[in-house]
Amino acid sequence: MNNNQQQTKWSQFLSLIVVFFFWGFVAASNDILIPVFKKWFVLSQVQSQLVAWAFYVAYFVGSVIFFIISIKTDILQKFGYKKTLAVGLVISAIGAFLFVPAASAASFWFFLTALFIVGLGFSVQQIVANPLAIKMGSAQTGAHRLTMAGGINSLGTTIGPILVGIALFGMGNKEESTPKNENLTKIEVVKNEYQIHKEELSKNILELRTDNEDEPAKVNQVISIVQTNISDLEKEMTSIDQNASADESQVDAYSTKLGEIKQRSTNISYPIGFVKEHLKLVKTPFIVLGIAFILVAIFMLFSKIEDPAKEEEAIIDEGSEKFSVLKYPQLYLGMLAIFLYVGVEVSIISNLPALLHTKEFGGVLEYNIAPFVSLYWGSLMIGRWNGSINVFNISKISNMVLKFIVPFIAFIIIIIANELSGRSVSQFYIYAIWIVAFIIMSFIGGKNAGKTLMIFGIAGAVMMFLGLVYPDKEIAKYFFISGGLFCSIMWPAIFDLAIAGLGKNTGKASSFLIMMILGGGIIPLVQGYICDFDLTDKAGIMGLTWTHFSYVVPIVCFIYVAFYGFITPKILKKQGIIMGEIEDSAH
Template sequence: MDSKTQQTKWSQFLSLIVVFFFWGFVAASNDILIPVFKKWFVLSQVQSQLVAWAFYVAYFVGSVIFFIISLKSDILQKFGYKKTLAVGLVLSALGAFLFVPAASAASFWFFLAALFIVGLGFSVQQIVANPLAIKMGSPQTGAHRLTLAGGINSLGTTIGPILLGIVLFGMGNKEDSAPKDVNLTKIEIVQKEYQTHKDELAKNVLELRQDNQDDPAKVNEVIAIVEKNIADLDTQISSINQNPGANENQVEAYTTALGEIKQRSTNISYPIGFVKDHLKEVKMPFIVLGIAFILVAIFMLFSKIEDPAKEEEAEIEEGSAKFSIFKYPQLYLGMLAIFIYVGVEVSIISNLPALLHTKEFGGVLEHNIAPFVSLYWGSLMIGRWNGSINVFNMSKTTNMLMKFIVPFVAFAIIIFANELSGKDVSSFYIYAFWILAFIIMSFIGGKAAGKTLMIFGLAGVVMMILGLVYPDKEIAKYFFISGGLFCSIMWPSIFDLAIAGLGKNTGKASSFLVMMILGGGIIPLIQGWICDFDKTSPEGVMGITWTHFSYVIPIVCFVYLAFYGFVTPRILKKQGITMGETTAGGH
């Protein structure tokens, strides 16, 4: 049968997209692990970003190893797609199972090694699964299948942090996670924050007194430090109680004092046995993930998934011999674009828990972070589902109507999932305005990759600037979270532009682009490094904290992405290449 008339092999394809779900599930769950590890391992913000670094550097290392081996022997043709994919799944399972001894040892570096191995397995899966999805049917519908797979990936990124949050912190408390009462005065809000921190420390003291696995001297030493902080909190609370009509300067003084006490609290090094006890909850979800990886690997090996014809791969050889990245400006500029895109996508959310933890943004604690992580990654789901509408043949009117309906259906799923976890997310409703803005911009961008990338890059710049300057921090955080919306369609747009005109070298160019996922491990470190200036310069910069100011990094990133969207169609035009339509997908 001619490949152009092949039907999509749906039974095989549906088996494959389970892998895409796992990528999203684990990648988004990292953002819950970051504040947990930061707290119990007493890490700086830049150190906590090593979680993202370990995961995304593994993609780069895995791609390089795969590429080097493939120079001597074509792995996919020698072992087949199914077996290679199964090896990647088993490798990720090994990494997931290593979370158990890492938690038992309470070793941050052990956790990073385990996460690196999970990412290494994912790199193999990524290299295999993307082309396999494209080849499971007609070439004309290959991009459509990848779009659907990207939507499943985004579903994983939305659900992952919610489920991991439930495992680590239990079901939510709606009263605890509710937005600030607008009827409270400023001093009452500060008083509530004092009490919240005191309750957290008092809980730790209670658990420390029951600790029978650590050196009693060390336990008593830590208890004394924690109780000193509680005593300082009590002093301030007593002062606030006697000064209910505090003026602006007095409120600021109380807030500053709370920030100093919280900083001392984050520097407390708890006994190793106590830390192990708090990390034991990490074990179960990764045991389940490891078992799931193994089961999917076995299923893949015995499935009816067929390897693509070998002659398809042979076509690449002639063009590959004389291949040079520097012959194609769209490619080397695109490699930098992928590096920056993945970097900014990860950096915005990886540093968001630290931002929300600042006094400016309400001092949100670790157990209430999951809904915001879910909303961010869910924003990518909203954008990709919106882009997926172009896959289906429907009238212009129906298409336009669905462009408005589908994003809000995805938004409703995010709200519903968080409500089921016991969290109060009523404050999320205002996010509908950002979704509406995204829909309008998607109409302006149309189906042209360059124009869409430029518009969404500029939108990202505007959103990050507004997040920096908007006075109401309850609103400002949504400008930062909306970065997920405008990142949502960038992967396929950059990919389409970068490989245009590559012909027989498309496969090799794609492997170089996948290597650039490394950006997800580097750019969050840079932003985290800026956040850490808050320790040495608590007065901040330009009237805001350094953690808040660190969001200038995403601004720079979005500027380049907008530039790439603007300049690349012009580069391609000089080469006599006219771009077609693009569809939404995800890495």
């Protein structure tokens, strides 16, 4: 076949990339669910990270099952790509619909089971959709199509948190989401935090008084506990009013007291009926998702999508029988790199709500978290859209101009989407500085996979370090969020290096790499475990809360990824393999 003459099957491809959108939409929406579940199920931070664990461990389990079955029979060749893809969509739909009984039962473990099933379906879709996108046309433009699909994936990660945030909390209030700390004294800032927490607890009391589902005795007991916290807050606020010129140590004492009251509030076990009432809002977005999965599955079955030719049948089995991961250092080192990369990508954002909720980062409440989640995942969109420019055959000058323009177009989309949701994001404008830094580094890395991976790994580690030490926490949070920019190109770079020189064993190697998405479930647990030291050690470490200090975990991950980018080209060179240029994609 002359691949150069085979045109992209656009009508088929455009229907396929809807699936990529779903992956991003659900994965990013998990970060909105984490603080919600943490609050209403009274979870520790490490327990709340089980949301990410359930979702990403499903990728590992699904890939292993698919791999074991594939040893006996080639599923894709036997059943076809679109039928297998439809099955994956139906599995995810079942998981999405299970959110309804999970919310009705107010069971955290039921929710985790539902998420696991959604992720299980996604693992099947991942295995099918990636190679199918590549094969929908010329081999020379396969990576280009995967790049475009990756951009749609990132669009899903950007707007997913916004839409789920609207479903759970309603349209935003620009006045509430605008930072109020500007032009305020330290004692005024602390008093404002007291007032916000008081209003939240007062709202809970009003709702508890209309609770007809639970035992009156239990409701009254919880109301009494909440009122005690409100009384303590009012007592401290009165003291603040009488001490407007409080010195630094007194301000710290008030902040410490607020932290203690907030901790008591977090540990309140609300009546089951009351919790069910708040969780019922989770049902709607996942019912819509479940229906969408079913509709896309039906569309796939009746679409004109053709299964790729059985070109692989001519491959001799001899190579696969002798295949061993340990024979290829680029592969086993790459498996660890994928594990840590996916882990750090998920961990940075899944622990960010807890960080922003701390006193020094402004005590951001659950309903104002969505814009930050959107900006983080939008950062991956910025990076991937920037990388996708390389796939077009344009002049060097046009390429350079677009590399400055396209990232800011993506940034404007993020701003507009959040503004339309009713939330003020004027504070995000300063993020343009990080985008410029990213663009400069992308020019330095060029299209070389190893060099780009090394530079972005180092940059990610530096950003995490600056987030730990920068004194202004309003700025420091953007160092952490910028991790999304530097994660954006890591998947294709690692993948390209890991499968280089594997020839007929590339398929098996790819399945091992996809299994390592498991890191998205493990690394957040490690970071969440460190966060939970704040529960028993109020003094923190090195002047930081443990939640803040937990971002040393991403530093370690980024350093290893940088090392992999540095060492692998040297390993490949010894094997007589000289790496070509990188093409951007997304997992």
